[in-house]
Amino acid sequence: MASSPEGAKVLDAYKKALATAASVTAYAMLARGMARELLPDELRAAVRWGTALVRSRLAAPEKERRTIVIRRQLGSGAYSENDLFDASVTYLATRINPQTMRRLCVSRTRKKEPDGSGSWSTLLCMEHGGSTTDAFDGVEFHWTSIEGGNGNDGNNNSSSSSRGGKESLELSFDAEHTETALEKYVPFIMSTAEELRLRDRSLKIFLNQGSSWKGINHHHPATFDTLAMEPSVKQSVLDDLDRFLKRKEYYRRIGKAWKRGYLLYGPPGTGKSSLVAAMANYLRFNLYDLDLSGVYDNSCLQRLLIDMPNKSLLVIEDIDCSFDSMSREDRKAGDDTDYTDEDDDEYVPRARGGYPQERKITLSGLLNFIDGLWSTCGEERIIVFTTNYKDRLDPALLRPGRMDMHVYMGHCGWEAFKTLARNYHLIDDHALFPEIQALLAVVEVTPAEVSEMLLRSEDDVDVALRVLMEFLQGRRRATEEAENKDGVSTR
Numbered sequence: 001m002a003s004s005p006e007g008a009k010v011l012d013a014y015k016k017a018l019a020t021a022a023s024v025t026a027y028a029m030l031a032r033g034m035a036r037e038l039l040p041d042e043l044r045a046a047v048r049w050g051t052a053l054v055r056s057r058l059a060a061p062e063k064e065r066r067t068i069v070i071r072r073q074l075g076s077g078a079y080s081e082n083d084l085f086d087a088s089v090t091y092l093a094t095r096i097n098p099q100t101m102r103r104l105c106v107s108r109t110r111k112k113e114p115d116g117s118g119s120w121s122t123l124l125c126m127e128h129g130g131s132t133t134d135a136f137d138g139v140e141f142h143w144t145s146i147e148g149g150n151g152n153d154g155n156n157n158s159s160s161s162s163r164g165g166k167e168s169l170e171l172s173f174d175a176e177h178t179e180t181a182l183e184k185y186v187p188f189i190m191s192t193a194e195e196l197r198l199r200d201r202s203l204k205i206f207l208n209q210g211s212s213w214k215g216i217n218h219h220h221p222a223t224f225d226t227l228a229m230e231p232s233v234k235q236s237v238l239d240d241l242d243r244f245l246k247r248k249e250y251y252r253r254i255g256k257a258w259k260r261g262y263l264l265y266g267p268p269g270t271g272k273s274s275l276v277a278a279m280a281n282y283l284r285f286n287l288y289d290l291d292l293s294g295v296y297d298n299s300c301l302q303r304l305l306i307d308m309p310n311k312s313l314l315v316i317e318d319i320d321c322s323f324d325s326m327s328r329e330d331r332k333a334g335d336d337t338d339y340t341d342e343d344d345d346e347y348v349p350r351a352r353g354g355y356p357q358e359r360k361i362t363l364s365g366l367l368n369f370i371d372g373l374w375s376t377c378g379e380e381r382i383i384v385f386t387t388n389y390k391d392r393l394d395p396a397l398l399r400p401g402r403m404d405m406h407v408y409m410g411h412c413g414w415e416a417f418k419t420l421a422r423n424y425h426l427i428d429d430h431a432l433f434p435e436i437q438a439l440l441a442v443v444e445v446t447p448a449e450v451s452e453m454l455l456r457s458e459d460d461v462d463v464a465l466r467v468l469m470e471f472l473q474g475r476r477r478a479t480e481e482a483e484n485k486d487g488v489s490t491r
């Protein structure tokens with residue numbers, strides 16, 4: 001290559017560069033040697049300090065950190081538990097990766113269901129001294145578990161939390177993310193822990209006794225999967241519930257109470273109560289079954305409604321029987337009670353058996369409490385009214401905006417039947433299905449009646465379906481005879 005003119009040029013340039021580098025190095029060594037010889041120690045120290053200062057200014061500054069200490073207990077009293085500590089432990093159990101933890105705490109608890117069965121739940125948590133990281137909103141949060149004790153834990157750990165003699169968690173992050181930590185991350189931890197708690201708790205059903213609620217464990221097996229109803233109606237109820245749950249901010253913004261009302265109507269035995277139970281199971285809300293015949297007056301009603309916590313479902317069954325829309329004149333004619341102090345638009349509550357009772361609450365009182373009182377205290381409530389006779393309801397209940405969704409629970413159609421066949425006999429098809437489908441298209445039968453027929457023979461699906469088919473044929477004959485009779489009599 002050197003033999004060509006270009007090669008000679010390159011070699012030349014290379015030699016020059018080497019010579020320059022060698023002379024720069026030699027000069028630097030010479031200068032350093034001279035400085036060591038000529039400059040006094042103090043001056044050299046000052047130069048070193050200046051160089052370090054320039055270097056530290058140019059380098060990226062170390063980020064400031066913040067630490068939030070979350071103590072298990074806030075004081076020494078019985079009510080000093082810190083909910084944020086419990087919520088953080090619950091939340092972290094879902095974030096801990098057992099693969100990356102050197103030491104890990106595992107606890108198992110057995111939950112007993114009302115039907116006697118039990119299930120195990122496992123909780124993972126950090127051992128004292130352990131740490132883990134979590135990412136939220138693009139920010140990295142570092143968690144450390146700090147041991148409690150009496151200030152002399154032998155670790156020489158001088159953190160304030162351990163000195164306080166109480167167990168705690170420390171949450172550290174870059175100081176610039178303090179607002180995210182306090183305004184977003186902490187509320188997120190609380191709401192996630194609350195969701196997990198609701199998912200794991202045994203549900204309760206509360207019944208009113210006087211002006212208070214009495215709760216018992218509630219284990220209604222109905223779920224949206226086992227519910228036999230029109231698939232599109234079922235899906236629209238599910239979608240509505242999901243939308244409701246997600247809309248906390250929306251309700252706050254438009255200034256409306258975060259509640260939702262459903263009116264379930266349809267003939268007896270079509271699954272209205274089952275749907276209420278399925279809704280409670282789906283939402284993991286406790287159920288408050290209000291028997292208006294046991295409510296003396298509006299103030300008693302008010303107390304009951306105030307006592308209902310958030311995330312609860314209030315159901316008033318057979319609302320058409322609970323209020324009688326007789327006018328004052330009708331009532332005066334019917335009994336001797338003195339109604340002189342009443343407003344004309346008041347209604348007499350009826351006991352579930354249909355007998356009017358002495359003391360009164362009003363439908364407007366009920367609706368006003370639900371609209372007014374619930375908007376000022378509490379949130380995330382569902383109210384469900386059920387009725388067999390929608391046409392008998394007071395128009396005040398049906399007014400747009402009063403009940404957000406009206407759900408018709410109808411007679412058993414083909415899709416509903418298939419759900420029941422799957423529930424009771426685990427089948428999706430059978431030789432008798434076409435005939436049953438044809439019969440269901442012309443016969444009015446409730447899911448409760450179909451369920452009863454399918455249960456007649458639990459072990460033998462052939463027998464069960466034949467029993468159902470004969471029942472449907474009998475119903476068709478009866479309907480035809482009735483129609484013929486009507487036809488004859490009207491002729």
Ligand SMILES: Nc1ncnc2c1ncn2[C@@H]1O[C@H](COP(=O)(O)OP(=O)(O)OP(=O)(O)O)[C@@H](O)[C@H]1O
Binds near residue numbers: 266271273274446449
């Ligand atoms: N749609 C349905 N899906 C599944 N099972 C149902 C359905 N409807 C009725 N059943 C069965 O019938 C029983 C009675 O039904 P449920 O009490 O839910 O009906 P309802 O419409 O509330 O009746 P009522 O108007 O008389 O209170 C239920 O326990 C269940 O076994």
